[in-house]
Amino acid sequence: MDRIHNPFSPGAGSPPPELAGRDGILDQARVLLGRAQVGRPEKSLLLTGLRGVGKTVLLNEIEHLAQGGGYRTILVEALENKSMAVLLIPHLRRLLFELDRTAGAGNKVRRAVGVLKSFISGVKVKVGEVEFGLDIEPEQGAADSGDLEVDLPNLFTAVAEAAQERKAALAVLIDEIQYFSLPELSALIMALHKMQQRQLPLVLIGAGLPILPGLAGESKSYAERLFNFPAIGPLAESDAAKALRDPIEEAGEAIDPAALQEVFRLTRGYPYFLQEWGYQAWNQAGASPITLQDVREATELVARRLDENFFRVRFDRLTPREKQYLRAMAELGPGPHRTADIAGALKARITSLGPVRASLIRKGMIYSPAHGEMAFTVPLFDGFMRRAIPEFEPYGRGA
Ligand SMILES: Nc1ncnc2c1ncn2[C@@H]1O[C@H](COP(=O)(O)OP(=O)(O)O)[C@@H](O)[C@H]1O
Ligand SMILES: [Mg+2]
Numbered sequence: 001m002d003r004i005h006n007p008f009s010p011g012a013g014s015p016p017p018e019l020a021g022r023d024g025i026l027d028q029a030r031v032l033l034g035r036a037q038v039g040r041p042e043k044s045l046l047l048t049g050l051r052g053v054g055k056t057v058l059l060n061e062i063e064h065l066a067q068g069g070g071y072r073t074i075l076v077e078a079l080e081n082k083s084m085a086v087l088l089i090p091h092l093r094r095l096l097f098e099l100d101r102t103a104g105a106g107n108k109v110r111r112a113v114g115v116l117k118s119f120i121s122g123v124k125v126k127v128g129e130v131e132f133g134l135d136i137e138p139e140q141g142a143a144d145s146g147d148l149e150v151d152l153p154n155l156f157t158a159v160a161e162a163a164q165e166r167k168a169a170l171a172v173l174i175d176e177i178q179y180f181s182l183p184e185l186s187a188l189i190m191a192l193h194k195m196q197q198r199q200l201p202l203v204l205i206g207a208g209l210p211i212l213p214g215l216a217g218e219s220k221s222y223a224e225r226l227f228n229f230p231a232i233g234p235l236a237e238s239d240a241a242k243a244l245r246d247p248i249e250e251a252g253e254a255i256d257p258a259a260l261q262e263v264f265r266l267t268r269g270y271p272y273f274l275q276e277w278g279y280q281a282w283n284q285a286g287a288s289p290i291t292l293q294d295v296r297e298a299t300e301l302v303a304r305r306l307d308e309n310f311f312r313v314r315f316d317r318l319t320p321r322e323k324q325y326l327r328a329m330a331e332l333g334p335g336p337h338r339t340a341d342i343a344g345a346l347k348a349r350i351t352s353l354g355p356v357r358a359s360l361i362r363k364g365m366i367y368s369p370a371h372g373e374m375a376f377t378v379p380l381f382d383g384f385m386r387r388a389i390p391e392f393e394p395y396g397r398g399a
Contacts, residue, residue: 001285007247008279013056016275017247021239022058025230029062029205033069036203037169041196043225046177047207049232051378052272052310055207058232059173062205066171072098072163073171078179078208080362084188085123085148092116092159099166108158108165114139115158122146148187156191160200169201177208178367185211186219192226207232209367209377234269234379243271244278254289255281262295270379272310276302311384317363323388324395325356326365329374330385331392336375347394 007017028045035042045062047055063073074091078084093116100109113136122144138144142158143151163170180188188204195202215223235243241260248255259281267273280298281290315323328345329337339357343350357374360366369375376382 001253001282001288001290003283005251006279006282007251008275008282010272010275010279012052013060014275015057015060016054016243016271017250018243019054019057019061020243020246021235022054022061022232025058025232026061026065028228028230029065030069032203032205033062033066033071033169033171036201037069037071039199039201041199042203043228044192044204045206046211046227046229047205047232048210048229050209050270050376052270053232053234053379054271055232056175057271059175059205059207063171063173066173071169071171073173075173075175077175078177080179080364083123084180084184085119089116089120092155095170096159096162099162099168102166102168104166106165108162110136111139112158112162115142115155119143119151119155122151123148148183149190152187153191153194156202157194157198157200160195160198160202164201170203172202172204174204174206175208177206178211178364179208182214182216182219185215189215189219189222189226193222196226209364210369213368213370234267235271235274236269237264240264240267240269240274243274247278248282248290253282256289256291258292259290259295262292266295266299268379273302273306273379276306276310280305307384307387311378311381311388314363314365314378315384315388318360318365321356321395322360322363322365324393325353325360326376326381327385327389327392328394329366329376330382334376334380334382336369336373339372339374342374345392345394347396 009016025047032042032045047058049055059075063075066073072095074095076087076091078087096109096113096116117136117138118140121138143154145151160170192204210229212220212223212229241264244260244263245255263274263277263281267277277295277298280302281295284298285291285294318326325342325346328342329335331345332341339353340350343353346353357366361368364377366374367377
């Protein structure tokens with residue numbers, strides 16, 4: 001079939017032709033945005049799930065919803081080695097600059113600029129050109145204590161008050177939120193707590209791997225009260241079928257039910273995999289409808305492409321010892337697995353495994369879905385590990 005009109009879009013963050021099975025989440029987002037705008041408290045959203053389930057796509061969609069509803073938005077992606085302050089400062093600066101140019105009386109925008117400048121001096125980061133187009137001195141003592149848990153709430157308050165004064169609402173969207181350090185996450189949670197207490201029009205919508213298990217004490221209990229954590233997972237069979245069938249029919253072609261069933265069996269409904277199989281099956285098919293046979297013939301190519309791209313990019317960044325740890329997890333099955341069981345499989349002492357585990361978490365390969373448990377961040381990764389390293393070898397006693 002015509003490759004140019006192939007509707008499927010495998011790739012990180014690529015908008016799918018049909019955003020299937022996510023109406024419930026989008027509805028929750030709509031309610032949150034609507035309520036925050038009229039000053040009614042509502043829990044913020046933290047979309048959690050494995051890689052390739054469609055979190056980034058959802059976050060972008062929610063940003064569109066927010067903008068359509070009159071929000072001003074900031075969308076950032078947290079990175080392994082970048083501080084939250086460095087990430088947010090340029091966006092907040094742009095936002096305040098925009099607010100300054102909207103009609104309205106009052107001095108809250110100018111004050112917020114002073115607080116932002118104070119914040120910048122407090123976190124002691126280099127932010128490039130600190131050019132605001134506004135000649136305002138830092139407000140000494142406003143957000144420069146150097147303690148992020150104090151300074152970030154003060155900064156958010158000043159910014160949200162500025163927005164409120166200009167009759168604006170703000171949505172801060174953060175992708176890959178698990179890359180923030182624990183102090184950064186607690187500071188963010190404290191800042192949101194303050195937004196809610198003061199009924200300020202600033203909402204946060206995050207996406208990433210689950211962060212709750214890593215939090216402790218006060219920030220954990222605040223997080224539980226301030227956020228809903230909708231789990232973004234694989235699609236149910238009917239939604240997976242819709243994700244494939246609708247775009248194909250939209251393009252004037254067809255797919256057999258048996259072909260849809262086979263794709264679901266192979267992908268288990270994981271969105272990234274659905275796009276890959278849809279894409280290759282379309283190209284494989286000589287003519288409409290796409291048949292079971294077309295899917296079967298596409299499968300070898302898809303599996304190879306997934307192994308070479310989706311799985312391999314992550315694998316190649318690992319040390320031999322890290323690979324062995326993941327191979328031990330794969331030996332135990334899809335997971336999650338208890339850390340004690342992993343140590344058992346590796347024939348190593350659990351206490352000796354802290355560093356390798358920490359670096360795998362930092363690299364985004366595994367995460368802790370619950371205390372004392374580890375899981376792969378990529379669906380079906382256990383199968384890939386067994387293909388990549390057919391023979392499992394434990395560390396052995398010395399480890
Ligand atoms: N609801 C959905 N239905 C069909 N395909 C989807 C859906 N959500 C995401 N996808 C597809 O899945 C892939 C991964 O999406 P992405 O948002 O990058 O996932 P994540 O951010 O969770 O890793 C993309 O190719 C995207 O087009
Ligand atoms: Mg993503």
